[in-house]
Amino acid sequence: PPPPEYLPLSGGLYRDCLIHDFDMLRWVTGREVETVYATGSDAGPPMFREAGDVSTAAAVLTLSDGVVATATATRLNGAGYDVRMELAGELDQIAAGLDDRTPIASTEPQGPPAATKPWPGFLERFAPAYEAELAAFVSVLLGERPNPCDGQEALAALRVAEACEVSRRQGRAVRVAEVR
Template sequence: MRIGILGLGRIGVFHAETLSGLDAVTSLVVADPVTDAAKSAAERFGADVADSPEAVLASGVDGLVVAAATDAHPALIRAGVEAGVPVFCEKPVARTIVEGVEVLRAVEGSGVPVQIGFNRRFDAGYVAARDAVRGGELGRLHTVRCTTLDPAPPPAAYVAASGGIFRDCSVHDFDIIRWVTGREVTEVYAVGGNRGAAYIREAGDADTTGAVLTLDDGTIAVVSNSRHNARGHDVRMELLGFADSVAVGLDEKLPLRSVEPGVTFPTGVPHDFFMDRFAPAYRAELTAFTEVVAGTRPSPCTVADALEAGWIAEACTLSLREHRPVTVAEVRTG
């Protein structure tokens, strides 16, 4: 199949490399407002170059990967759907939840599948954790703990356009909590602070946050996020039940150092970036998209799925701002 890629920044090039190595993909066509970026990717991966999204869609692509800037996501998703081409789009659906709802209304009922890029759904550890929960191995859950800690903050321009740490970073934890447990979040209480880069504070954002989520069955989930984790990229999940407990991300590359006498775990080189931590998951995610394009599976993460995590992020943002618990129902619209 022929796949179009819109956006050749860091993640777009990474996706181009992954797609070029999949047996199901026979050719790529790429486009980026920065002509040199498109030409460089084309030379590296043997892709054709188009001068616009419209030209990519007109080139006979079977599927479209949107890796452009977030502000462009809504229009590009719609363009693909209107052309009848299955779309994979990196999260988020849009910069704001209101725009995301507009996208959902525009594409639902079209019959054209859209897959949103929440890669943790394809990580082997999270898949195993979900199987353990759904299979009853843990018994009834009482506590879930999720962690996403970046080794260093993103650039100031990225932070200013990100929508805030809950919408940009924590949203991965919110999505995976829903996906692994099969439960919905009903209420949140969030706190945050600024202990590092001044430009994050100046953008009105926090660089370190914590959130307590109440799930619809009474399970408590605790989410911890930070832009500053000098030891590496730390992404983990712990699920504690009445019958057993499991952890995701507890491997030899865990960016954490034990100070217990005689303990040498972990001994590996710590994960240093999300592309290192989740490379196999990205490959599995895009393999799934080729199956969506082929019509052999439904979208494994729809626009509606992505918006559910977005509502939790909205509730946390409001909770942090107003220093109070917030129900998801309070922020939900449409």
């Protein structure tokens, strides 16, 4: 878990962590999230409850074409840092972010072994991505390329995160358009 003093500043699990999943979901599918139903638990250490946050969260998201997606996050994975996206469709099922350091183990005797050196946190997990982002940012500042991020994508992901927080607090499905 993060340090207790970080939690009140983090914006909560939906805005701090799941916002990236919402952004990725929109990018991968090319669809907008229209409705969310979210829930969460602060059953972990009291610091989550004291900060008005949850330690574990889940959301069911309905996309503009009717496809249903789920997103989950926890700050309490003692096995290591795990972030991945799984996509299932008529023709295939794939996973992004699944590698030999993913802290997941099979209970099946013939299943893959548990990671021997799991990712300890997001900085280590995404170091190459952060380096690429910084290089692209500098390239934009130097006028070598246009900005690939116009801010609208981030705003759309933030609205989904806000809708999830409203849903969790009010215990109801929320249309993303309600938080505009």
